[in-house]
Amino acid sequence: MIEKKYSPAKQEQGDPSLVFGKKNYQLLLIAIGIVVVGFILMMGTTDIYDFRKTLLAPMVVLAGFAFGVYAILKR
Numbered sequence: 001m002i003e004k005k006y007s008p009a010k011q012e013q014g015d016p017s018l019v020f021g022k023k024n025y026q027l028l029l030i031a032i033g034i035v036v037v038g039f040i041l042m043m044g045t046t047d048i049y050d051f052r053k054t055l056l057a058p059m060v061v062l063a064g065f066a067f068g069v070y071a072i073l074k075r
Contacts, residue, residue, distance in 0.1 A: 028071045039061065
């Protein structure tokens with residue numbers, strides 16, 4: 001009988017010590033930048049109920065977190 005030899009699944013080329021690829025790390029840095037911009041939008045001494053602080057900045061922060069999740073899950 002012929003025996004089948006199983007080989008391990010192919011892994012992406014690159015540094016084997018890194019969990020993600022280069023593109024994933026670049027996207028994660030962009031996501032961190034978006035979150036930081038959102039928190040900067042929340043700062044200031046203007047009215048606490050300003051449109052920028054109550055609606056725009058939290059949406060930017062959430063978009064940054066969503067982009068971070070995308071960056072982690074991207075293959």
